[in-house]
Amino acid sequence: MTPNVTITISRQLGSGGSYVGKHVADRLHIKYVDREILRKLSAYLQEDEKVLSGREERVSGFWERVMQTFCYGVPEAGYLPPPLRTIPDEDFFAAEAKIIREVTGDCSAVIVGRAGFHILKGRPNLVKVLLHAPREFRVQRIMKIYSIPDRESAEAILDNSDRQRAKFVKTVTGLDWMDASSFNVCVDTEAAGFTGATEIILRLVENILHTSSAKGEKAKR
Numbered sequence: 001m002t003p004n005v006t007i008t009i010s011r012q013l014g015s016g017g018s019y020v021g022k023h024v025a026d027r028l029h030i031k032y033v034d035r036e037i038l039r040k041l042s043a044y045l046q047e048d049e050k051v052l053s054g055r056e057e058r059v060s061g062f063w064e065r066v067m068q069t070f071c072y073g074v075p076e077a078g079y080l081p082p083p084l085r086t087i088p089d090e091d092f093f094a095a096e097a098k099i100i101r102e103v104t105g106d107c108s109a110v111i112v113g114r115a116g117f118h119i120l121k122g123r124p125n126l127v128k129v130l131l132h133a134p135r136e137f138r139v140q141r142i143m144k145i146y147s148i149p150d151r152e153s154a155e156a157i158l159d160n161s162d163r164q165r166a167k168f169v170k171t172v173t174g175l176d177w178m179d180a181s182s183f184n185v186c187v188d189t190e191a192a193g194f195t196g197a198t199e200i201i202l203r204l205v206e207n208i209l210h211t212s213s214a215k216g217e218k219a220k221r
Helices: 015-027 037-046 049-053 061-069 089-103 135-145 153-171 188-219
Strands: 004-013 032-033 107-113 126-132 184-188
Touching: 004 015, 004 188, 015 032, 015 107, 015 188, 037 049, 037 089, 037 107, 089 153, 126 188, 184 188
Parallel strands: 004 107, 004 126, 032 107, 126 184
Antiparallel strands: none
C-alpha cells in the first residue's frame, strides 16, 4: 500500500501555482484541495463563502472581482467589499488551519497556498514547494488570463497580491514568504515551464516516498 503524501504549493501570483498543482494531483490521482476548505470554513464560522473568500490568502474576493471587471470595461464606481462579521485574524487563521489538517488528514492531497507548508509541518511525507517567476512573465500572464487591458493595472494587482501574501505568511508563521529554506524545492516556472515544474515535483514526491519507505524497512529490522 502506497503511503499518503501531502504536497503544499506556495506561489507568487502569475507563476502558475494552481495550474501546476492541479496537474500534479491529476498525475498522481490524488485529491486537489481548494473549494472544500472554503465550504467547510464557511460552515464552521457560519459565514457566507463569498465573504470569507476575501480574507483568504489566495487571490480571490476583492482582487478577483477587480480582475473580472476588466473583462467588461472599467467600473463606473469604486468597489466596496461586502460587510464582514468581525472575526479576529487569529481565530480565522486557526479555523482554516484546523480544517486544512482535517481535509488532508486521511488521504494524499495537493494544497495550494494558505501557508500549508507551515500548518502541516511535521507531517510524514510532506512535500513543500515554492513556485516563482520573473515579474515580466507574471505580469504578461495575468494580463492574458484575466483579460486585463493595461500593464499598470496588472502591476498594481501583482504588487498587492505579493504584499498580502507576504503579510499573511508572516502573520501565520513568523517567516518570510519567499525564504527558500522553508521548502524542499523552489522552481522558476518561466525557466522550467509548467510541464517541467510538474515533473520536478513528481520526482521529488517519488524520492521522498522512497526515502520514507527505506527508513520504515530499516526500522523493522
